[in-house]
Amino acid sequence: MASFVTHLESAIDGTKLEARVPQRMHAGRPLWVRYNLAAAGKALKRKMLRDREPTLWRYRELLPVDDDAAIVSLGETMTPLLHCPALGQVVGIPNLYVKDESRLPTGSFKSRGQTVAISMCKQFGIKRVAIPTAGNAGGSMAAYAARAGMEAYVFMPRDTPLINQVEAVLAGAKVFLVGGLINDCGKIVNAGMGVMEWFDISTLKEPYRVEGKKTMGLELAEQMKWKLPDVILYPTGGGTGLIGMWKAFDEMRQLGWLETEDLPRMVAVQSEGCAPIVRAFENEERFAEPFPEAYTIASGLRVPVAVGDFMILDAIRASHGNAVAVAESRIVEWMKLGTSKEGISFCPESATCIGAAEFLARTGWIRPEESVVIFNCGAGQKYPHTVKLDLPVVEDPGNVDWEWLRQQNS
Numbered sequence: 581m582a583s584f585v586t587h588l589e590s591a592i593d594g595t596k597l598e599a600r601v602p603q604r605m606h607a608g609r610p611l612w613v614r615y616n617l618a619a620a621g622k623a624l625k626r627k628m629l630r631d632r633e634p635t636l637w638r639y640r641e642l643l644p645v646d647d648d649a650a651i652v653s654l655g656e657t658m659t660p661l662l663h664c665p666a667l668g669q670v671v672g673i674p675n676l677y678v679k680d681e682s683r684l685p686t687g688s689f690k691s692r693g694q695t696v697a698i699s700m701c702k703q704f705g706i707k708r709v710a711i712p713t714a715g716n717a718g719g720s721m722a723a724y725a726a727r728a729g730m731e732a733y734v735f736m737p738r739d740t741p742l743i744n745q746v747e748a749v750l751a752g753a754k755v756f757l758v759g760g761l762i763n764d765c766g767k768i769v770n771a772g773m774g775v776m777e778w779f780d781i782s783t784l785k786e787p788y789r790v791e792g793k794k795t796m797g798l799e800l801a802e803q804m805k806w807k808l809p810d811v812i813l814y815p816t817g818g819g820t821g822l823i824g825m826w827k828a829f830d831e832m833r834q835l836g837w838l839e840t841e842d843l844p845r846m847v848a849v850q851s852e853g854c855a856p857i858v859r860a861f862e863n864e865e866r867f868a869e870p871f872p873e874a875y876t877i878a879s880g881l882r883v884p885v886a887v888g889d890f891m892i893l894d895a896i897r898a899s900h901g902n903a904v905a906v907a908e909s910r911i912v913e914w915m916k917l918g919t920s921k922e923g924i925s926f927c928p929e930s931a932t933c934i935g936a937a938e939f940l941a942r943t944g945w946i947r948p949e950e951s952v953v954i955f956n957c958g959a960g961q962k963y964p965h966t967v968k969l970d971l972p973v974v975e976d977p978g979n980v981d982w983e984w985l986r987q988q989n990s
Contacts, residue, residue, distance in 0.1 A: 584620040585613055585644050588787055591891055600646070602704045604785055610888050611787040612827070613644050621835045629802060634658040636692060636795045642831065643696060644791055650703035652728040654685035656695050661803045661953070666921040671934060672941035675951040677809065678924055679800060681958065686747070688927070688958030690720035692796065693789030693820060697781050698724040700788045707731060710778040712765030714740055714817075715879040716958050718755070719747030721781055726751045733778060735765035741879055743962050761874060763885050783818035784888040790824045797828030800953065806839045810950035813936055815929035815957055816848035816857055816903075817883035819892040826895035844953075846901040848892060849936040851876035853908040854884060857892055861903035866890050876908055877966050878928035880957065902945065906935035912966055918956075925960035 588597040590606035597603055603611060624641040632638040636656035645651055661679050668676030681689035698721070701709055710733040711721045718734040725732035732753040736745065737760060748755045758765045769780050784790065801808055808829065814822045829843050848857050853876035860868035867890050874884040886892065896903055914931035918924060926934070933954040940946040972988045974980060 581640060581648055583644050583646050584615045584617070584623070584641055585646075586616050587614050588612065589614050591888070599644070602706065602779060603787065604780060605887075608887075610784040610790075610891065613787050613791050615642065615831070617831060617834050626806065626837050636695065636792065639795055639798050642798070643795075644788060645696070645699050645703060647703055650699050651695075652698045652702055652724055653695055654691065654723065654727060656684055656691050658799050658803075659683045661800065662922070662924065664922045664924070667918055667934070670917065670921060671938040672948065673937055673946060673950070673952050674948060676937065677951065677953045678918075678922070678956050679796065679953055680924055680956045681796070682925060682927070682956055682960075686716065686720040686723050687962055688716040688720065689793065689796065689821060689955070690716045690958075691724075692792040693717075694720045694724040694781075694792070696792035697721075697786060697788040698728050698730070700786075701730065701779055701781075702728050706779045708776065708778040709733070709781050710735070710769045710772065710776070711781045712736070712762050712769050713744070714762040714765075714882050715744050716962070717783070718753070719744050719751065722748040722751035722753035722755075725753065731778075733769075733772075733776070735768050737761055737765065737882075741963060741965055743964070744879070762883055763870075783820055783883075783886070784823075784891075790820045790827065793820045793824030794828035794831075795824075796821060796955065797825035798832070800825070801829075801832055801838065806837055808838065808840065808842070808844050809953045810842075810844060811847060811940075811946055811952045812844045813847045813849055813933040813952065813954045815878070815881060815932055815955070816850055816892060817881045817929070818886050819848070819857070819888050821955065821957065822846055822848060822895060823888055823891045826899065843899055846896050846899040847936060847940070848896055848901070848903040849932045850903070850905050851878055851881050851908045851911065851932055852905045854882050855905035856884060856886065857889060858903040858905040860889065860893055861896060866893055868893070876928075877911055877963075878932060880927075880929045881932070902940070904936040904939060906932045906939070910935055915960055915966065919960060924956060926956055927958035927960050928963055928966050929958065930954060930956040
């Protein structure tokens with residue numbers, strides 16, 4: 581099956597570019613993938629999805645790969661949309677839902693972008709890929725590159741969580757620690773393109789990861805019977821997920837798939853330790869200045885400067901949305917709250933959305949009757965370093981002090 585892609589389009593000035601050769605950016609800014617949606621809509625009807633496998637590739641006509649043989653997949657299943665009444669009661673939102681992306685092959689939503697990006701690299705005949713990462717993206721890219729038989733280079737800040745380092749190494753990538761932040765890693769990848777002849781799979785520096793991420797929006801609409809929630813809260817670092825979903829909503833509206841004209845209000849959530857998008861939103865700016873001395877335990881949010889900053893801010897404003905920075909000191913508390921109330925293993929990035937939901941409900945920005953979706957972008961157990969434990973010990977299992985045990989609170 582050939583794709584319905586017509587061209588690439590500069591997000592900054594609308595310049596059209598050829599789609600069927602490797603492209604990165606235009607004028608230093610990202611590219612959109614554009615489709616012949618009229619033709620795609622004739623080939624794919626909503627009702628046809630009922631008979632398709634429950635994977636990301638069910639939306640094949642709305643994805644850019646031309647050759648089915650080029651698809652590099654690890655089985656990107658549809659992720660569950662879970663009603664969370666217990667957590668909703670605590671934060672003041674009865675109609676609270678969580679879309680749990682931790683069920684994807686590499687334990688996070690990064691699988692969506694990497695399956696499409698690496699498939700396009702395979703289609704183009706690319707043999708070597710490189711990525712800067714502060715968390716899950718590096719391990720995910722390494723896994724898909726391994727599946728495709730490609731050579732992978734991963735550059736990550738020295739203090740990137742050990743589990744992210746290990747998963748990239750186990751997948752066979754050549755992994756390097758860098759003294760700096762993710763943007764410093766990005767400089768290395770960019771500088772090495774000519775010398776090392778690798779293709780740069782940095783966030784939004786190629787146009788295809790966002791196409792994979794937009795399937796979150798397609799799935800959400802399908803799961804909600806083609807109606808969308810009133811509000812989506814999304815943890816925002818590089819922002820491909822938020823940007824991709826907004827693109828998906830626009831494409832579905834053009835296809836006539838949605839049952840309502842109202843689109844969700846998009847909320848970008850960041851930590852106070854690294855909040856360039858929030859600061860730009862509050863200052864009514866289209867572009868975000870680099871955030872100084874960025875720090876947060878939510879490693880995926882530690883992006884002091886995002887190449888797609890204006891795309892994130894455009895989507896927020898077009899949706900009448902918001903951008904919220906929450907207290908860094910409470911992230912672990914929200915991780916525990918979400919997991920203990922619903923059994924969903926919240927990653928620290930998505931735990932920030934619990935804090936934002938509570939704040940927005942308390943201030944009346946989210947009304948009690950509104951439906952709200954939080955995206956849990958990764959598995960909390962991939963972040964063991966965030967929780968410090970001092971567990972009580974039963975020293976003599978044959979002589980348990982039951983009163984002492986009853987009083988313990990782990």
